[in-house]
Amino acid sequence: MPSFDEVLKEAGEFGRFQKRVFFLLSQTGITFSSLFASVVFLGRAPDNFWCRIPGAAELSERCGWTLEEERNFTVLPLHLGNESISGECKRLDVTWDSSASCTSPLAPYGNHSTGSLPLAPCQGSWVYEQPHSSIVSEYDLVCGNAWMLDLSQAILNLGFLAGAFILGYAADRYGRILIYLLSCLGVGICGVIVAFSPNFTVFLIFRFLQGMFGKGTWMTAYVIVTEIVGSDQRNVGIVIQMFFTLGIIILPGIAYLIPTWQGIQLAITLPNFLFLLYYWVVPESPRWLLTRKKGEKALKIMRNIAKHNGKFLSPHYSEITISNEEVSNPSFLDLVRTPQMRKNTLILMYAWFTSALIYQGLVMRLGIIGGNLYLDFFISGAVELPAAFLIIVTIDRIGRRLPFAMSNIVASIACLITAFLPEDIPWLKTTVATLGRLSITIAFEVVYLVNSELYPTTVRNFGVSLCSSLCDLGGIIAPFLLFRLAAIWLELPLIIFSILAAVCGLLVLLLPETKGISLPETVEDVEKLS
Numbered sequence: 001m002p003s004f005d006e007v008l009k010e011a012g013e014f015g016r017f018q019k020r021v022f023f024l025l026s027q028t029g030i031t032f033s034s035l036f037a038s039v040v041f042l043g044r045a046p047d048n049f050w051c052r053i054p055g056a057a058e059l060s061e062r063c064g065w066t067l068e069e070e071r072n073f074t075v076l077p078l079h080l081g082n083e084s085i086s087g088e089c090k091r092l093d094v095t096w097d098s099s100a101s102c103t104s105p106l107a108p109y110g111n112h113s114t115g116s117l118p119l120a121p122c123q124g125s126w127v128y129e130q131p132h133s134s135i136v137s138e139y140d141l142v143c144g145n146a147w148m149l150d151l152s153q154a155i156l157n158l159g160f161l162a163g164a165f166i167l168g169y170a171a172d173r174y175g176r177i178l179i180y181l182l183s184c185l186g187v188g189i190c191g192v193i194v195a196f197s198p199n200f201t202v203f204l205i206f207r208f209l210q211g212m213f214g215k216g217t218w219m220t221a222y223v224i225v226t227e228i229v230g231s232d233q234r235n236v237g238i239v240i241q242m243f244f245t246l247g248i249i250i251l252p253g254i255a256y257l258i259p260t261w262q263g264i265q266l267a268i269t270l271p272n273f274l275f276l277l278y279y280w281v282v283p284e285s286p287r288w289l290l291t292r293k294k295g296e297k298a299l300k301i302m303r304n305i306a307k308h309n310g311k312f313l314s315p316h317y318s319e320i321t322i323s324n325e326e327v328s329n330p331s332f333l334d335l336v337r338t339p340q341m342r343k344n345t346l347i348l349m350y351a352w353f354t355s356a357l358i359y360q361g362l363v364m365r366l367g368i369i370g371g372n373l374y375l376d377f378f379i380s381g382a383v384e385l386p387a388a389f390l391i392i393v394t395i396d397r398i399g400r401r402l403p404f405a406m407s408n409i410v411a412s413i414a415c416l417i418t419a420f421l422p423e424d425i426p427w428l429k430t431t432v433a434t435l436g437r438l439s440i441t442i443a444f445e446v447v448y449l450v451n452s453e454l455y456p457t458t459v460r461n462f463g464v465s466l467c468s469s470l471c472d473l474g475g476i477i478a479p480f481l482l483f484r485l486a487a488i489w490l491e492l493p494l495i496i497f498s499i500l501a502a503v504c505g506l507l508v509l510l511l512p513e514t515k516g517i518s519l520p521e522t523v524e525d526v527e528k529l530s
Contacts (some may be wrong), residue, residue: 004286004290004521007299009230010311010313011306011309011313012309012310012311013229014230015305016310017305017309018229018233018236020281020308021224022240024281025221025225025282026221027275028184028243029221029244030243030244030247031247031268031269031272032215032244032247033243033244033245033247034247034250034251034254034268035156035187036156037247037377038251039152039156041252041255041264042264042265043141043149043153044134044261045134046129046130046136046137047130048129049129049142050071050074051090051091051122051125051126051127052070052091052125052126053091053095053096055096056096059096059100059102067129070127074091090119090120090121091122122143126140126142130259132262133259133260133261135149135152135203135261139200139203150479152203152204155208156207157211157473157475157476158472158476159207159208159210159213160211160212160469160472160475161472161476162208162215163183163215164466164468164469164472167179167219167220167465168219168462168465168466169465171216172458175285176220176224176288177220177278177279177282180224181275181276183215183217183220184217184272184276185213185273185276186209186210186216187213187217187272188269188272190213191206191265191269191272192270194210195265210269215465219464219465219468222448223464224285225240226449227285227457228285235391237449238391238392238445241388241445241448242388245381245385245387248377248381249381249382251268252377252381253378254267255374284297286299287519288457290457290521291458332466334462334523335463335466338527340527341523343510343511344455344511344512345467347507347508347510347511348454348467349467350507351504351507352451353471354408354443354500354503355440355443355447355474355504356470356478357475357478357497357500358415358440358497358501359437359440359441360479361493361497362436362440363380383434383437387438387441387445390403391403395446400446400450400453401509401512404447404450405505405506405509406505407442408440408501408502408505408508409502410435411436411443411497412497412499412500414433414436414439415498416498418433418491419491440501448468450508451463451468452464453517453519453520455520456520456521456523456526457519458523514529517529
């Protein structure tokens with residue numbers, strides 16, 4: 001009986017069939033990255049808002065004021081008399097009734113100087129010039145509620161974390177394509193509900209669920225692509241991440257053309273329903289079928305792959321070699337039970353955590369502070385494109401391990417240098433920080449590939465999902481780490497990033513090299529890797 005890799009080589013390791021499946025599943029990267037970074041545009045701070053004085057709405061309607069005129073009567077006196085007071089979060093402690101003048105509504109309080117008028121905190125009566133431009137204006141996430149915007153992103157990352165565990169486990173137990181399709185349906189339904197949430201609580205609940213299903217689509221698509229190609233073509237795992245970057249680049253264009261947050265949310269959500277059509281064109285992973293003792297189905301799919309690739313499998317192939325390893329439902333113990341698996345798991349978990357923490361930290365720090373939000377975000381995404389090309393050029397020539405280690409070391413050095421560069425040469429500071437961003441992007445993309453190559457088929461999806469869950473933990477911690485440490489010293493986060501990246505660069509040198517090696521089918525295969 002031939003092995004799976006022998007049959008795959010005869011059927012075509014990266015023929016027309018695999019290229020079609022690769023292209024279709026790669027589109028998932030665009031929608032996932034749009035969800036991942038959408039908070040930048042969904043949560044834009046409103047340009048102008050203020051706290052409405054009780055009775056101001058009725059008076060404004062009676063007097064025919066424009067919003068600008070109401071603002072002048074409401075906010076300007078507050079600023080003139082209290083220069084240190086935020087006009088958005090406080091209001092004059094007055095009430096306008098039917099006797100208030102349209103031209104001088106504060107006249108009854110004329111015996112006081114404007115600065116001595118009492119102040120009151122705003123109790124949810126905010127006015128926005130563009131009320132539906134973002135979730136901030138939709139749900140009043142301003143002033144004392146501003147922290148809720150950070151909560152919305154933390155909830156999304158918690159959804160990613162839950163998806164890594166729940167759907168990673170489900171994909172190893174029930175099949176890759178089934179979980180992929182269910183996840184696409186879940187992302188679509190939850191995303192639509194998010195767009196029409198009647199209150200912030202509903203928004204958070206379904207944003208969590210959208211994150212969970214979104215992680216299911218991305219991780220499962222990545223694993224399917226990795227499992228249907230030969231060992232020499234597994235760099236397609238790097239190329240699929242170019243579509244993630246493509247989503248980052250496209251997102252500001254979508255946000256620029258669509259003025260409301262609901263429209264942006266729908267634009268990045270609805271394409272997931274189209275992915276349900278993949279039911280008819282993307283098969284189950286034959287590698288997974290073999291681990292579930294379904295050799296006949298696997299062989300049938302392999303014959304179909306060969307047919308589309310213009311190849312022909314020998315009719316003598318009645319079945320494919322199936323691992324003798326007992327098939328069981330995967331658990332965390334499977335990832336740490338043996339020495340090599342344990343070492344791989346712990347190092348990969350740290351690498352995921354570090355890459356995500358530094359990546360998101362540099363995005364928030366570099367980027368997109370002031371200036372043109374849409375242009376800055378576009379440039380920020382474009383910086384990542386060279387990463388994939390650099391990886392493709394190097395990993396098949398010198399292997400995975402050295403580029404993985406060097407990218408972390410370069411990121412470490414770049415962060416350290418940036419921290420101590422003087423502020424009066426901003427172009428150099430920005431250039432070195434951008435080099436750090438490029439380097440950590442390379443590390444981030446290589447860890448995807450290496451992770452899938454260091455686990456056996458029986459626990460591959462679960463292993464990748466579990467280790468990548470540390471990425472979501474890093475995403476939750478990044479903003480808190482960045483802003484808390486920056487309050488002590490602006491460059492202190494860069495010092496922490498530098499230390500984390502340097503340690504990661506040294507640790508990944510302990511991982512086995514996987515260049516040109518067939519994907520391991522069993523834990524025993526992993527233990528043989530040196």
